[in-house]
Amino acid sequence: MAEEKHHITSYKTYLLVLVALIIFTLLSVTITQIELSRWATVAALLIAGIKSTFVLLVFMHLKFDLRIFRVMVGLIISLLVVVIFITMLDFLFR
Amino acid sequence: MSNVHRDDIGSKLGMWLFIFTEILLFGGLFITYAVYRYLHPEAFHLASQELDVPIGTINTIILLISSATIAMSITAIQQKKKKLTLWLIASTIVLAAIFLINKYFEWGAKFEHGIFPGSEYLDSLGYGDVLFFGLYFFMTGLHAFHIIIGMAVLGFMFYYVKIDRLTFDNFQLLENGGLYWHLVDLIWIFLFPLFYLIA
Amino acid sequence: MSENKQHDAQKSYLEETGGRKGIFKWILSTDHKRIGLLYLYSIMSWFFIGVTLGVLMKLELIAPGITIMGAQSYNATFTVHGVIMIFLIVIPGLPAVFGNFMLPIQIGAKDVAFPKLNLLSWYIYIAGSILVVSSLFAGGGPPDTGWTFYAPYSFKTGTNMLPAVLGAFVLGFSSILTGLNFLVTIHRLRAPGMTWLKMPVFPWTLYGTAWIQLLATPIVGITLLMVIGERIFNIGFFDPAKGGDPILYQHLFWIYSHPAVYIMILPAMGAISEIIPTFARKTIFGYRAIIVSTLAIAFVGYFVWGHHMFTSGMSGTALFTFSILTFIVAIPSAIKVFNWVSTMHQGSISADVPFLWAASFIFVFMIGGLTGLILGALAVNVHVHDTAFVVGHFHFIVFGGTGFAFFGALHYWFPKIYGRMYDRAWAKTGWIIFFIGFITLYGPMFYLGIRGMPRRYFDYLPDYHGPNIISSLGALVMVTGFVIIVINLFKSARSGEKAEMNPWGGTNLEWRIPSPPPLENFDEIPTIDKATYKYD
Structure with a gap:
């Protein structure tokens, strides 16, 4: 540290x-x-x-910060996108 | 023991994790929006025309400027410019207040036209409109609530800078407060096109 | 860091009061160990209410027709039983009690990253609990929607939904803050030398759990907020009369509540992974596989929520996707079972109390897991959906899984927590009675479910009488075992014989400090130079 x-x-x-x-x-x-x-x-x-x-x-400040923050933010946003996608699988094909 | 050792990165990590929960909190509403938008595209399109694009645009720009001022305050505090830091934090809070005042008039106009959740007029308009305005009031309302919290947080930061609890080598709290404020901005960046610009 | 004086280190956290008196030395202390115990005591108190409600249900079902209560009371009973058990007990259970107590010790830290926030989480937990429990007694009668608060009934019913829903919302906050605290603790406060792959399994499972707490709980938070909005402002999100879609409510609810099951089971698996190597005197088998499967469960478990809604009218594509994902999530769970069994293989096993709990955990967890696959298969699910089969499966996993692991962990770490040993003969007696009662209580539910007995009914056809009698008697046996266990532990905590530093011969850091641990856990922050669970 x-x-x-x-x-x-x-x-x-x-x-x-x-x-x-x-x-x-x-x-x-x-x-x-x-x-x-x-x-x-x-x-x-x-x-x-x-x-x-x-x-x-x-x-x-993500650009100048530790890499782990960028990785986490990327993962969280992808998670949200995937969840929206899976939910829409129901409504799109009903 | 927490006094002996200060962990700025840990503190920032905590703030980021909190921001993730906020993103997911609004995420639930974005899911709802996506579903109902898909089910009622026409009605959403028409209902969106009721919203005031100029006011929305002005509010967007106000929030963007406030985001920039709070970001600059972190540069200022690192350069030991206490006065400038205080000034920048204060202008962020003032801009937030202007945003809320605009919001107040915007909501007020809707209420005057009988558009609010559960009103007879709104219920008579049809499914899509009920859902659009339900989401509009719920999401912008929750967002406004975050603005109020943010103003309180920044108020504390102002005080801490003033009494020198936050200084050029110990400003993590201010940075965390800034992160929270940018989150509020970030959410508005998506709310604005989703509600105002789909007409 | 080594500025502590020698005599401080000798004083245990139970003696170190920080100058406070009476109850204040508990409710004002930010020591992670005291907070862990605060959770233990509060969770145990609510557990008594939850168990009482459960027993009342089993008594109602001992015979067809109205035995001790009618339909409305029964609906209220299973609702409040569910809400209390899920939100007040199993979700905070292992992470808040043993996570708080053991996580900093196991990674070689003096406390969690944010001790004050940690205490605040407990206060929020208590506020939420009081709201939930108050819904039992306040004006309009106890809530009657089931713990799932399904819309539109949840905003149409006249019963006390607001305190219950608000309580669940508030409890979510507590859960999020605990998760946040643990994540920062694990990222930032591991002792020098403790790389990620030298960290014991229990902290690893807490890490996976904390991510789920952090990322899933907000979704149920916003959903409950929307239900509150429906009740107060009549918005129409989930009201078909206004164009809302109740199935969307189910989606949003389960996006949290399915991962919540993994919040419950992951730390349970972690505790079992601590107990088994210790009592088999063997390094854990496939450490990396366990870690990877933990993270895989946390990750895939986030995307399987739809298997709670197979009969609610989702599209075929969604059904298919959720069914496949459900089968996939079974793989990492099975990997863990193989790891535990392989760890025991050729070990020199001492069948002491914690090990008995761990072994019975594996047994009931396998039954629960395999019946879960039956439920995950689309065609079979249609047959057994909303029957007693689901209730059986659920209790085998959540009570048999998390509950058994909780008692196992309690018996495993008890000497460390209190510095005293319990009476092992009584503990074993309690365990065997509890175990037999458990199987007798929930076993018949599988049979009843396949035969078609629906769940959540206060009444049933006379055909189902036999198995129901067995099940209700099982409940009484299990409660007897539970009472024995609790009395034994309670007495031993006050007057058991003194426990030594390492009564079980464990290898992790918690066994290298005195029992009970001193206030700051370690005189000097230890340096880790070898892999975890090494028996030489």
């Missing part, structure tokens, strides 16, 4: 990520306002996925 050197993220990085997040938000709003019907939702969710990756990696 040696004292780990803490990574200090610069204000600039945070601001850049924030700008990116806001642009993505506006993008998803724009995409869903024009008629693309079924793909619009998919795109909006995809963008939400990208945004959350940014938040996880930079704001929540």
Whole structure:
């Protein structure tokens, strides 16, 4: 348990990520306002996925942290996806 | 013995594990959403048009900014800038309050139109609408509850920084509070498109 | 770390009061050992209520027709029996009692990672328990939905659902926090040299359990919250009249409640894996296989929830998937049984009390496991679903599994916990009576179930009378054994002869410190240099 050197993220990085997040938000709003019907939702969710990756990696410091945290977060999210998938097996084929 | 040895990584691990339970907690609701969305695609589509996209967008941006300010406060405390740290934490709390005020007016408008769980008007609209708004109120309500908790947590952090219990070489609690706040943001990132942007 | 003074180490945790008096030296202490005992005493108290309700049910079923209670009282009795036994006793059972007491000692730590949080978990547990038990006595009559709280009945019935559901929700929090605490403890506080693959099996099973506690409990939490929302705000999530789907409730409920079965059984398997090598005087067979199978059970067990819903109208695809996954989860369970039996093979076995419990555990667990496969097969399940067969299977696994392991662990670690030895002759007498009673009580249920006797009915056709009499008599025998066991342990804890440091000849860390352990467990944090369970 040696004292780990803490990574200090610069204000600039945070601001850049924030700008990116806001642009993505506006993008998803724009995409869903024009008629693309079924793909619009998919795109909006995809963008939400990208945004959350940014938040996880930079704001929540996963990028600079111990590997075990990244592994755990990845596993937990996959778990949730698998559970939703298995539940949908019932409703999709009923 | 806990005073003798401080384990920052252990503390952070504990916070992450707690965040996992929160993700799964909302996960149960996301499962419910997926099922009912699948069963009533048209009604969800129409009901979503009742929601106010501009307010939703503004609230999303407010939460994103608050997430950035709390993240910056950790940089500030590491650079021993106490004043800036306090300022950043305070602005996070203020932004959270603005989010809640917006939410209040948004909910209030729905209530005025007779749209709330169990109302006669809502029940007359059909299955899909009942479920959509049931989920809308339940999920955004639970999310708002997390915002309130988060504000309280950050309030404590503000106090701890102020009395120098958290300093440049001992700021794990602030980082944990920040992690919690980002979680609240993370959940909203998904709630926003799922409710506002499927019209 | 070695700044403790010599005389501190001599004082046991039971004598070290931290300057508090009376009950406060218990309910304010953050010592993991005292908290473990707090759980033990509270769980035992609720267990008496649970057992009483169970005996009342068996007395009702001793003859057809109304014997001592009618339909409504019977519904309430099995509901509260289930809620108490599941949420108050078997789920916290082994992890909260022996996990708390033994986990830090077995990995060479002075306490869990967050001692205050640990005490808080106990308070939350007590708050939840009181809510659940109060549902028995408050206004509208005890809840009558069964422990599963199936919607839509759970928000339509006029009985005291709110305290029961809220209680289960609160208990979930306690369970989550305990799991979180254990995970951080295992990750961060293992003694120097104790690599993951030198860790004893009991902490390993607690590790698997803790992950399930952490990841499954929130789902039932939100589900119960939704039921509360249904009752108070009339939202309509699970109300068919408003478009809700009751089967979705079943999905959400079982996404937690099936993994919950593994919360119950994994630490039980861990305790058995501690007992068997000690009494066979042999290194455990296939240590790695046991670890892998533990994690496999925890992982696959998360995805088999649908086998509780085979007759509820799921799609064929879902039925098929859940049935296959159910069969898969049987494999790691069987691996464990083979490991235990191989450990005993050619060992020099001393059939002392803990070993008797462990051996009988394997016996009843196998019956429970194999009948589980019968239930997991789709076609047969349709025949025996919701019959006494399920009740038999369930009790063989949960009571025969977790319960036997709990008593085994209690007899195994008792001398360490209290520093005193119990009367072994009485303990053996209690065990044999309990064991015979157990088989007589739950054995006939398989027969009754296959013959078609439904569960959760206060009445039955005269054809079923014979086996029901046997079963009810078995209940009385088992309770007799239980009383003998408890009295023996209770007396011995106060006045048994002093136990030595290592009465069984175990190899793990808990047997290298005094009985009862000193407040901080170790004078000096030990360094581990060899594999666990090594008999030279």
